[in-house]
Amino acid sequence: MKKDYRIKKSQEIEKVMKKGFSKANRYFIVYKYVNSEHPNFRLAISVGKKLGNAVTRNTIKRRIRAVCTEHKDKIDPGYDYFIIGRKGISDLDFLAFKENLEQLFTKMKIIPKE
Numbered sequence: 314m315k316k317d318y319r320i321k322k323s324q325e326i327e328k329v330m331k332k333g334f335s336k337a338n339r340y341f342i343v344y345k346y347v348n349s350e351h352p353n354f355r356l357a358i359s360v361g362k363k364l365g366n367a368v369t370r371n372t373i374k375r376r377i378r379a380v381c382t383e384h385k386d387k388i389d390p391g392y393d394y395f396i397i398g399r400k401g402i403s404d405l406d407f408l409a410f411k412e413n414l415e416q417l418f419t420k421m422k423i424i425p426k427e
Contacts, residue, residue, distance in 0.1 A: 319357070337417075343423070359395070369403050389423055
């Protein structure tokens with residue numbers, strides 16, 4: 314993802330967590346916060362150390378980015394999103410991973426139902 318689509322500052326991530334609204338399923342927690350300053354959506358990803366070593370965590374982050382990139386045109390602009398990976402996510406194959414994340418996105422109305 315390009316720099317325009319990323320949230321890097323911890324203060325901005327905290328704002329998304331505290332002021333935004335969230336939903337979760339077994340494998341993900343997604344926070345959504347209105348941000349009209351930027352013309353496109355922005356994304357932050359967090360995967361804790363309990364989920365595995367650096368290779369495993371980076372693989373999970375890469376998968377999340379891949380799903381978001383695939384739906385880049387459908388994702389609601391003008392929002393900031395913070396996605397947290399939960400325990401058990403590393404055991405999923407990519408199809409189940411993608412399905413769970415897309416399900417949560419449609420539940421939060423981030424992407425439209427197909």
